[in-house]
Structures are given as C-alpha cells and as structure tokens.
Amino acid sequence: MDLKEILISVKQGHLDIDTALSKLKTLPFEDIGYAKVDHHRSIRNGYPEVIYGEGKTDEQIAGIIEKMMEKGSNILATRIKKETYDYLKNIYPSIQYEELARIIKIENKKIEKVGKGKILVLTGGTCDIPVAEEAYHTAEFLGNDVEKIYDVGVAGIHRLFNNMDKIMSARVIIAVAGMEGALPSVVGGLVDVPVIAVPTSVGYGANFKGLSSLLTMLNSCASGISVVNIDNGFGAGYLASMINKL
Known part of the structure; x- marks a missing residue:
C-alpha cells in the first residue's frame, strides 16, 4: 500500500490508526x-x-x-x-x-524540548572541544537542554570537582577525552546516571589516533558507562537524547 491508499483505508474505516502507523513505517524511501x-x-x-x-x-x-x-x-x-x-x-x-x-x-519546524532532564557534555582538554561540540549541537537540535564544561581532565582533577553541582544535576553525561581517556571512568565513579564515553584522536604517538583512549574506556571498571567510536560526537549526542527522552 502507498501513502494515499493507507489514508483512504483509514478514512473509510478499513484500517485502524495503529495498523496505519505500522504500515507508514515501512513505506518506500525516495531514490x-x-x-x-x-x-x-x-x-x-x-x-x-x-x-x-x-x-x-x-x-x-x-x-x-x-x-x-x-x-x-x-x-x-x-x-x-x-x-x-x-x-x-x-x-x-x-x-x-x-x-x-x-x-x-x-529549522523548518519548531524544535520542542522533549528531554526529561539536562544533558551535560564534559571534555578532558581544550583539544577535545570540536568532538564535544558535535555532541552538544546534536543533542540540542534533537530537543534537549544541554550544558557544557570544558577542560576538566584528570591532569587537574580539582577542576572537575569544582563543578560537582552541575555534574550531579545531569540526567545524562557525555565525557569526551583523548590521551589515555581516563575522564569517563572518574565521572562514572561519581554519578548515578548514564555516562557516554567518547574517545578522541587527540594525543601523542602511542595514542594511536584514539585507540588508546578507546581501549581505556572499553575497559573501564566504573559501571554505567557506554562507549561510542573514536571522534563520534554525533553518536554520543544522539544516544544521550534517546536516553533523556525515556
């Protein structure tokens, strides 16, 4: 059935709304x-x-x-x-x-705020900001309240602790870090909400273009952490939005 046939069937009472919606989900794409x-x-x-x-x-x-x-x-x-x-x-x-x-x-249609709480984006360093910005603007565009705190990595961990009020008030946290990628583990040990870890390709030679931070995040001993691919700020922002809508 095409869109016109589905609408006619609904109008004539031959198709209920739930069945029509199910059929709409599988309508052809535009080639x-x-x-x-x-x-x-x-x-x-x-x-x-x-x-x-x-x-x-x-x-x-x-x-x-x-x-x-x-x-x-x-x-x-x-x-x-x-x-x-x-x-x-x-x-x-x-x-x-x-x-x-x-x-x-x-923006062709007004973006409604559909998120239930706040998404917070953190970075280990300033060099991680481009990836974090991709996550930030993705989550915001998908209808969420988003805040960001940059350059709070473990090399100066007091900077992270100085923002605990904002960290503890978030519903979802995106932690973006390169080098050894330790930031999500630290954050994951402090909060009771999901933490989405984003490894970046920032680092010296043994960083292997983000592989070292990816492996650190995958091997984190902190619970409640999910990991997206290297430099995948979009994936983190999208996942955070899905969680925040639940």
Whole structure:
C-alpha cells in the first residue's frame, strides 16, 4: 500500500490508526540516484534522517537537503566543511553553521524540548572541544537542554570537582577525552546516571589516533558507562537524547 491508499483505508474505516502507523513505517524511501532519502525515519526512530557530509560532494548534499526540505523536515548534517556551508548558504539562506562542530542546521519546524532532564557534555582538554561540540549541537537540535564544561581532565582533577553541582544535576553525561581517556571512568565513579564515553584522536604517538583512549574506556571498571567510536560526537549526542527522552 502507498501513502494515499493507507489514508483512504483509514478514512473509510478499513484500517485502524495503529495498523496505519505500522504500515507508514515501512513505506518506500525516495531514490534520487546517488542517495535513498528516508523520509519516514522520524516515524520509526523518533528523529529525521541526519546527513553525514564527509565523502559527499556539495551538490549531493544540496540534493538531499532539497528533498528533505520538500517534506518540511528539520535538517541536521555533520562533518560539513566551511566551503560546503558557503555553497549551501547561497541556496538556503536560513542555514546555520557551527564551525567547531562542523554541523549545519535548518529549522523548518519548531524544535520542542522533549528531554526529561539536562544533558551535560564534559571534555578532558581544550583539544577535545570540536568532538564535544558535535555532541552538544546534536543533542540540542534533537530537543534537549544541554550544558557544557570544558577542560576538566584528570591532569587537574580539582577542576572537575569544582563543578560537582552541575555534574550531579545531569540526567545524562557525555565525557569526551583523548590521551589515555581516563575522564569517563572518574565521572562514572561519581554519578548515578548514564555516562557516554567518547574517545578522541587527540594525543601523542602511542595514542594511536584514539585507540588508546578507546581501549581505556572499553575497559573501564566504573559501571554505567557506554562507549561510542573514536571522534563520534554525533553518536554520543544522539544516544544521550534517546536516553533523556525515556
């Protein structure tokens, strides 16, 4: 059944709302050749499709945005270069660019605050901020109250303890760190809420471009910690939003 058939069936009473919603979740995507745009992801997952910009041409990104704009979807795209933003700005004047996070946003529908509490983003150091900003803006765009505290790593752990009021009031914590990646373990031992650990590729040679911090986080002895991939601020922000909506 296509969308028109489903709507007619509901109107005629042949299909109940729950069954119709179930069928809508599996409606076909829109095939534009180089991409298959999933307009019904928000029905299945609660959020519209997010565009991953790295590896795509400016024209491909613009084409995907065009199809999503036709449906009135809010647009979030990650790993976007400044040159790509400059190109898109000429087509979509309302576009916003978060340069540190490398994220573009277009708000076609008002973003409602759906989160139940606050998401807090922490970084071990200043060099971790770009990844943390990706997490911050992702979680905020998905309808959450988000705060950030940067440069509170274990090399000067008193800086972390000086922010305990904010840390203890969060519903979900994202801890972003490179080097040896110890920050999530410390935070996980202090709080009673989920901690999402994000390893970054920041560090000297034996850091192996983030592998050392990834392994530290995976081997943490603190309970309640989940780990996303190296430099995956988007994944952390998305997961934090899902947890905060529960």
